[in-house]
Amino acid sequence: MAQRLDNIRNFCIIAHIDHGKTTLSDRILELTKAIDLRNLRAQTLDAMDLERERGITIKSHPVSMAYIAKDGKTYLFNLIDTQGHVDFNYEVSRSMGACEGAVLVVDAAQGVEAQTVANAYLAIDNELEIVPVLNKVDLPGANIEEVSHQIEDVLGIPMDQPLYISAKTGLGVSDVLEAIVARIPPPETAGADAPLRALVFDSVFDEFRGVITYVRVVDGRIKAGDAIRYIGSGQVTQLREVGIFSPDQKPVGVLEAGQVGYLVGTIKDPADIKIGDTVTWAKDGTTELLPGFKEVRPMVFSGIYPVSTDEFEKVRSGLEKLHLNDSAFTFHAESSVALGFGFRCGFLGLLHMEVVQERLRREFDLDIINTHPSVVYRVQLKDGVTLELDNPVQLPDVTRIEQIEEPMIKATIICPSECIGDIMRIALERRGEVKTTESLDARRVILTCTLPLNEILIDFHDMLKSVSHGYASMDYEPCGYQVSDIVKMDIL
Incomplete structure (x- = not known):
């Protein structure tokens, strides 16, 4: 599925919670026919029940789709669905690092909110071309003129080419697709023959295939059978499969520069894959990391204890399984005089903590007690000597x-x-x-x-x-x- 770079657009959609990011994603999938209408459901990119219920994105969900524009050309759109919450700030910035542009969705009735400001500044820091979109313009309370002024005055984003839509009804969504073609630049690359460099922006664990790495190929090309190295972690693996998201994983022969896809090798431990790392060839590859890579460290700590001491091993098993798909949280066994044996867990923030605790209860049917959260002093x-402590004890x-x-x-x-x-x-x-x-x-x-x-x-x-x-x-x-x-x- 090799494409001329001029015809590729890599972008994300950013918004405050409930401003319509996921609904707009659904409409784009529908208009580009990336998903069969019989299989289309609300919140298509939100796979977890928890994501659907709370209206949040916990795990990034990229998708590739073909779009025939009004100029008659076919464009490859790579939508990289990002988390919006501050807890996942680093993951969001790395997902943005895989893009050239961002569609900024603002509720025309609610106006600019705190998360709008935070995500817009993150996109500006990543030097993305921002396409502002006013959603829910069909609501009686919509105040298009005032919200447009807010976007210009607070965020400094010009509204000289305004886009007014209703993601729910589909009004104006085709104009958003045309704006993505016209205003978001194609990827820049040193070429398909340059040394391989690919940005890791997420990973998931599959019990049959091991760790599946999500990448944006910056330079060079990558195919099944290649031996690759993760520069940051030093891990080397032989690729068994490469593919794209359409929206489910679909194997392809080769991933070219500018494309977004996934890699399946022989790595079994998710902790070996670092978000923001750089993939290159195992031999004669580059040694230079793509900018922005850093180790993610927990910010908030809390104890998790089973209500019944008999369930200690069940809690350990549940934490180990969750950790396979979320290596950002840490845990180790500890004991308390009052609560007995349990685990000290580290999280990126409060929402991250709530999500892990809720998934333990739902997916593993566990009764747990969580202690008052604390920070690292x-x-x-x-x-x-300098010590870093997460427990006053x-x-x-x-x-x-x-x-x-x-x-x-x-x-x-x-x-x-x-x-x-x-x-x-x-x-x-x-x-x-x-x-x-x-x-x-x-x-x-x-x-x-x-x-x-x-x-x-x-x-x-x-x-x-x-x-x-x-x-x-x-x-x-x-x-x-x-x-x-x-x-x-x-x-x-």
């Missing part, structure tokens, strides 16, 4: 401690103007600092705050929703560590 000792004697640092976050909060006082009060009560306030429109403001990560773990989001009557939205990103006045309290 950095402890500087007087002898110059591990703190050394106070006489040995020089200082304790805790992780901080930068929060973007969008709320009604009349709630700004209450929200600033909540932020200050949680040891936060309000950095900036900015008007979004006549009724809403954007607050930027720094807060300790530990202070938002439990009920911060609920309190925001309570004082704003459900109208506030928040997104955040890590912003380093800060020295804090923290002590351990022992309860006897």
Whole structure:
């Protein structure tokens, strides 16, 4: 399925939750006939029940489709469906690294929300061409002019070529496809004969085929039988199969530069595959990683214990199986005086923690107790040693401690103007600092705050929703560590 690069468009769709990202994906699959209408169902790219129920994307779902444009040419569209939540920020940035453009979907009735801002800035950081789209324009409450101004003023994205659609009815979706052709650039490559470089943007585990790696081929070409090396992890494997997503996995002879597809080798341990890694030939390949690669480390920790001590091994088995398809979370056995034997688990964030716990209950029918989440503290000792601890029990004697640092976050909060006082009060009560306030429109403001990560773990989001009557939205990103006045309290 080799294509001229001029005819390839790699893009993602980004949006705040419930603004219509998945519905638009469904309409695009329908219009390009990438999926048989008899098999089309709502939220086609959301495979897990949990994704469907909560309206979130947990696992990336790429799909390739052919589109015959109005100019008569056939284009290969590679839609890389991304997660939207901050917990999966690194995965989203690597998925964006496989794209040249992004379709930014904004609800014409709700306007710009916190996640819209965060995802748009992430796309700008990845130098993507952004195609803004106003969805739900058929709703009575749609305010097209005001929301267009928000996109220009807050995000700095010009609205000189506006796209107004209803993903639900299909109104205007064909114009989005034409805009993808016209405004998103084709992939740049050193050529099919250049040394192989492919970006790993996701992986899944199959009990029969082992680890399946999702890649975007940047330079060169790759085919079944090739011996490849993952530069970051050093793993070498012989490829048994390469293929594309249409939308299910479909084997092909070769993946060319600019294409998105999957690789099946002989690797059995998902921990050997790192998101953001670079694939090259095992012999005579490049040694240079594609930009943006880093090790993902857990940010939030919680204990998971079986209600019945007899189910300890069942919990271990469940965690091991989940870990095969989600190597971002970590776990090891621990014991508690009150709860007995269980596991200390590390997660990317709160949503990630909730998803893993819910999947344990649903998919493995387990009754579990989860402990209060905690963060990783950095402890500087007087002898110059630095410790990273996720449990206060591990703190050394106070006489040995020089200082304790805790992780901080930068929060973007969008709320009604009349709630700004209450929200600033909540932020200050949680040891936060309000950095900036900015008007979004006549009724809403954007607050930027720094807060300790530990202070938002439990009920911060609920309190925001309570004082704003459900109208506030928040997104955040890590912003380093800060020295804090923290002590351990022992309860006897």
